[in-house]
Amino acid sequence: MPLSKLRKHFAQFWPHEVVIAIFLLAILMVITFRDKGCNQSPREQKVILPRYFTSDYPVKFSKENLIAGAIKTYDPIIFNVKRNGGPQAMMERIDQYDLAINAAANKHGVDALTLKGIIYLESGGDIYALSGSSCAGIAQFSPSTARGYGLKVAGNWYRFYLRFKKSGADKDAITLSRIDERFDPIKAIGAQAAYIASLQQKYGEVDFAVAGYHMGGSNLSNVIREYRAGWQSPEKITWEDIVFDASPSKHPKTHRLLFHELEDYSWSYYFRVRSAMKARSLWKMDKAVFAQKVEQLNNPIRRTQLVTETIWYPEEKMPQYTMAQVERWAQSGLFAKIEPSDFLNIQLNKVSAPYLSQNAAGVLYHLAGQMRQVTGHGITVNSALRTYEKQIQLVRQGLSPSVYSSHLWGEGIDIDPYNSDKLNDQLSWFLDQLKWRGDIVWYREGNHFHITVAPNEKFVTLASRAILNLHVKQAEESRFASK
Numbered sequence: 001m002p003l004s005k006l007r008k009h010f011a012q013f014w015p016h017e018v019v020i021a022i023f024l025l026a027i028l029m030v031i032t033f034r035d036k037g038c039n040q041s042p043r044e045q046k047v048i049l050p051r052y053f054t055s056d057y058p059v060k061f062s063k064e065n066l067i068a069g070a071i072k073t074y075d076p077i078i079f080n081v082k083r084n085g086g087p088q089a090m091m092e093r094i095d096q097y098d099l100a101i102n103a104a105a106n107k108h109g110v111d112a113l114t115l116k117g118i119i120y121l122e123s124g125g126d127i128y129a130l131s132g133s134s135c136a137g138i139a140q141f142s143p144s145t146a147r148g149y150g151l152k153v154a155g156n157w158y159r160f161y162l163r164f165k166k167s168g169a170d171k172d173a174i175t176l177s178r179i180d181e182r183f184d185p186i187k188a189i190g191a192q193a194a195y196i197a198s199l200q201q202k203y204g205e206v207d208f209a210v211a212g213y214h215m216g217g218s219n220l221s222n223v224i225r226e227y228r229a230g231w232q233s234p235e236k237i238t239w240e241d242i243v244f245d246a247s248p249s250k251h252p253k254t255h256r257l258l259f260h261e262l263e264d265y266s267w268s269y270y271f272r273v274r275s276a277m278k279a280r281s282l283w284k285m286d287k288a289v290f291a292q293k294v295e296q297l298n299n300p301i302r303r304t305q306l307v308t309e310t311i312w313y314p315e316e317k318m319p320q321y322t323m324a325q326v327e328r329w330a331q332s333g334l335f336a337k338i339e340p341s342d343f344l345n346i347q348l349n350k351v352s353a354p355y356l357s358q359n360a361a362g363v364l365y366h367l368a369g370q371m372r373q374v375t376g377h378g379i380t381v382n383s384a385l386r387t388y389e390k391q392i393q394l395v396r397q398g399l400s401p402s403v404y405s406s407h408l409w410g411e412g413i414d415i416d417p418y419n420s421d422k423l424n425d426q427l428s429w430f431l432d433q434l435k436w437r438g439d440i441v442w443y444r445e446g447n448h449f450h451i452t453v454a455p456n457e458k459f460v461t462l463a464s465r466a467i468l469n470l471h472v473k474q475a476e477e478s479r480f481a482s483k
């Protein structure tokens, strides 16, 4: 076989990464075993433990990791704002009010960066900002909240006025802010600081104040009351505690209120503000790095690529395995063979090849363990790895939309739904937690839960941006539809 043909052969069946990995492994083995002579006893098979499957199972997420993960999920949105001239223009606008915000924060004893994070999200520093729900100005006060904090509020006529005057509104600022003080940035910022301070005083902590800024005090009180009335709430709680703890089994009422009844993804507002605060700090520290980050998160993603899997696993780069390869690699530890397990309550149902990547197996074990612990029910897997032939067969039968699938390389898992809405809701909750961490994407596909496990950390930001774009779009569409 000529060398070029051989290389082509290798490139086709052995991706570069694998060749490099085998090469590095060989070097490592030479280093490890060179001094030990040749009469070694057979080596014990090394068991590679997946990320979540450790000896102190079930694995608990650390709260810090979840918080950081939840905040990070929103970075792509924060750095990829299209309105108000984009992130830099928004930050520059807020710069103009830096001193005013710092002074107001000082006066009311609240955190200035928090106020700036909120302003970034609410108006991007645009003092004429108007939203559909009659909120106005740099701090986006509703008429009633504004009046409650001593601001003069006009009737709604100016909305039409502003719409016609959009471009040349600057010279009318003084007139407008006299009629409606929500358009007076200095007064609005003062009222914003006072509002946050009063929420903070009432609820004890700034995280509740931020959550309350978006959902309103009465909604916030309801959420806290339901959570407190639920199962085992500790003496001191934070907003993150409620969000991360409000599982449908443990806190059904809080769960329903937070995730099904409150609109606009209100529960996530606090994390979005934290992400905006992070962005604000970066802007103040290094504008060039800020610009880089904007650039990085603005890379155009083709519409067809708005599906995370294609970003995590670009079609042209993914190998096609034969069953023989999979079995060989399973023996060497690259794939995990999934077995039905009484301990974790894992059942296999019509699974054609019971293999997953080590990482995907870890996610599966983790989920099954959590489900079993909380509900007593495990998980029934109905598809793990598939061969290319199997996938083509599924496409021909109309059971799969594409020959390109994360099941082809063991990063896709399909789980049977339960007969109970409550159990399905509980599983969705656990899946959401993994999603917040950027470890998976998941969706209901036909009559099962499909999960694709993330390849590694560096693709997570791009992928979560794609997911969030879809979510925002869905939210916008539903808001539009409800009008």
Ligand SMILES: [Zn+2]
Pocket: 383, 407, 412, 413, 414, 445, 449, 450, 451
């Ligand atoms: Zn699937």
